Amino acid sequence: MSTVVAELKAALGDDCVRVGDAIPERNRDNTSLGTPLPPAIPRALLLPRTTEQVSTALRLCHAHGQAVVTQGGMTGLAGAAHPDNAEIALSLERMTGIEEIDTSAGTMTVWAGTPLQVIHEAAEKAGFMYGVDLGARGTATIGGNVSTNAGGNQVLRYGMTRRQVLGMEAVLADGTVLTALNKMMKNNTGYDWPQLIIGAEGTLGVVTRVVLALHARPEGVQCALAAVASFDDAIKVLRATERAFPGGLLTFEGMWSEYYKIAIGPHMRCSAPLPDEHELYLLMEIAAGPDEGGRERVEAFLADLYDEGTLRDCVVAQSGPDRQRIWALRESPYEWNQKMPPAVQSSLDISIPLNRMSEFVATLRQTVPGRWPNALYVAFGHIADSNLHVNVRVPQAEATPTTKKEVDKAIYDIVRELKGSVSAEHGIGRMKKDWLPYSRSPAEIAVMRSIKSALDPKGILNPGRIF
Ligand SMILES: Cc1cc2nc3c(=O)[nH]c(=O)nc-3n(C[C@H](O)[C@H](O)[C@H](O)COP(=O)(O)OP(=O)(O)OC[C@H]3O[C@@H](n4cnc5c(N)ncnc54)[C@H](O)[C@@H]3O)c2cc1C
Numbered sequence: 487m488s489t490v491v492a493e494l495k496a497a498l499g500d501d502c503v504r505v506g507d508a509i510p511e512r513n514r515d516n517t518s519l520g521t522p523l524p525p526a527i528p529r530a531l532l533l534p535r536t537t538e539q540v541s542t543a544l545r546l547c548h549a550h551g552q553a554v555v556t557q558g559g560m561t562g563l564a565g566a567a568h569p570d571n572a573e574i575a576l577s578l579e580r581m582t583g584i585e586e587i588d589t590s591a592g593t594m595t596v597w598a599g600t601p602l603q604v605i606h607e608a609a610e611k612a613g614f615m616y617g618v619d620l621g622a623r624g625t626a627t628i629g630g631n632v633s634t635n636a637g638g639n640q641v642l643r644y645g646m647t648r649r650q651v652l653g654m655e656a657v658l659a660d661g662t663v664l665t666a667l668n669k670m671m672k673n674n675t676g677y678d679w680p681q682l683i684i685g686a687e688g689t690l691g692v693v694t695r696v697v698l699a700l701h702a703r704p705e706g707v708q709c710a711l712a713a714v715a716s717f718d719d720a721i722k723v724l725r726a727t728e729r730a731f732p733g734g735l736l737t738f739e740g741m742w743s744e745y746y747k748i749a750i751g752p753h754m755r756c757s758a759p760l761p762d763e764h765e766l767y768l769l770m771e772i773a774a775g776p777d778e779g780g781r782e783r784v785e786a787f788l789a790d791l792y793d794e795g796t797l798r799d800c801v802v803a804q805s806g807p808d809r810q811r812i813w814a815l816r817e818s819p820y821e822w823n824q825k826m827p828p829a830v831q832s833s834l835d836i837s838i839p840l841n842r843m844s845e846f847v848a849t850l851r852q853t854v855p856g857r858w859p860n861a862l863y864v865a866f867g868h869i870a871d872s873n874l875h876v877n878v879r880v881p882q883a884e885a886t887p888t889t890k891k892e893v894d895k896a897i898y899d900i901v902r903e904l905k906g907s908v909s910a911e912h913g914i915g916r917m918k919k920d921w922l923p924y925s926r927s928p929a930e931i932a933v934m935r936s937i938k939s940a941l942d943p944k945g946i947l948n949p950g951r952i953f
Pocket of ligand 1: 555556557558559560561562563566567578598599619620621622625626627628629630631632633634635636637638639687688689691692693694820911912948951
């Protein structure tokens with residue numbers, strides 16, 4: 487056993503330090519989510535229960551120059567929590583629970599290892615709601631959400647995780663504990679350091695607690711699936727809905743025709759609320775108010791858009807199961823790898839300025855079939871936030887070891903040309919480092935490196951992530 491691991495055991499106790507076969511599979515590998523990195527057994531797995539233990543662990547690792555990778559729910563899609571053999575993994579899985587819900591401030595103070603779903607349930611029980619929601623809610627932790635600045639399905643209405651965080655406790659690389667469990671909306675006292683830690687993918691500090699802003703629960707939420715003939719029409723629907731239901735539009739997701747056909751096709755078998763002849767499908771959730779008439783108001787509004795020709799077709803969910811069927815369409819890509827024929831898949835999470843979105847989709851439709859004639863390709867996502875997910879699947883039999891990188895480059899070249907971003911939500915991690923200069927200038931990357939070396943001079947926290 488190495489000196490640093492022996493010292494960690496002595497300081498934290500055997501119960502908090504695991505090595506070799508005692509390290510569970512989930513802490514070695516998140517390749518099941520499509521992360522093309524080899525599974526690795528970290529030098530040790532640390533399972534602290536308190537902030538003090540995190541601080542002790544980092545102080546010792548810092549003294550030894552030992553690299554540490556922080557792990558939450560391991561649902562990140564950029565490979566950032568995926569360990570390397572030379573690293574020590576530090577998992578927040580024992581630091582869970584809600585410390586306090588302050589109903590007068592409208593805040594919740596939680597431990598970083600708490601799963602997102604637990605936060606939603608506790609907020610609801612207290613008569614509030616939490617503004618960030620995403621498909622991995624059962625496993626993803628709030629510490630992971632904060633560190634990736636997670637977005638999800640309601641960013642349009644509530645913003646990304648950055649906007650939910652009022653206060654934070656974090657431990658720096660040398661073990662220094664910073665505690666700023668602020669609950670106030672306004673606090674302009676110098677640098678807002680928690681905002682630097684948010685979205686830093688664990689490279690600047692280990693988040694141990696956060697104070698989250700809660701919101702009033704939206705009432706009378708109606709779910710609709712609509713079809714339009716163009717992205718321009720989708721934008722008309724978006725702006726008209728915002729005007730008709732001020733503050734009520736929670737979700738505005740887009741699924742282009744190639745996507746819809748796969749979702750309802752023989753492999754994924756989602757039910758088809760609308761025929762597959764349209765260009766673009768919109769999943770909308772609208773809070774129409776507490777009274778009985780909410781659904782009728784949404785139906786009447788959508789009927790007007792249909793009559794004027796902006797919508798080509800539309801259904802409004804009449805029940806919970808109807809709503810689930812509509813959402814199943816949107817969530818179907820999560821099961822592609824299990825249900826579709828074997829392929830090399832590129833899953834890209836990009837942003838494109840709204841006024842260039844149509845151009846992006848047109849270029850995608852030329853580029854992919856032009857180079858990989860048998861590849862499947864789809865575009866879908868949180869379009870009101872400028873955020874597209876693009877999946878390309880090249881049949882296994884036609885792929886080479888470099889196919890994934892070539893597909894990634896072909897798409898990112900379009901993103902760069904259109905002045906988009908190579909990561910909208912999932913971060914850079916280990917997988918997108920080559921593409922960071924597509925979205926950030928040398929001067930910006932130099933500032934990022936300065937911040938990193940100021941807070942983590944020995945570079946022990948999540949080395950090799952982001953840059
Ligand atoms: C089905 C599915 C749907 C998804 N949908 C969305 C979506 O809509 N929007 C979206 O943004 N993402 C989405 N994701 C991606 C993922 O869920 C998010 O990135 C999530 O925030 C990761 O949380 P986690 O706890 O799993 O973090 P992990 O994967 O464990 O870690 C992610 C990063 O955060 C760091 N980290 C984790 N905890 C801490 C901590 N306490 N302190 C410091 N650093 C830490 C890690 O080192 C790593 O860099 C989805 C993933 C899946 C599998």
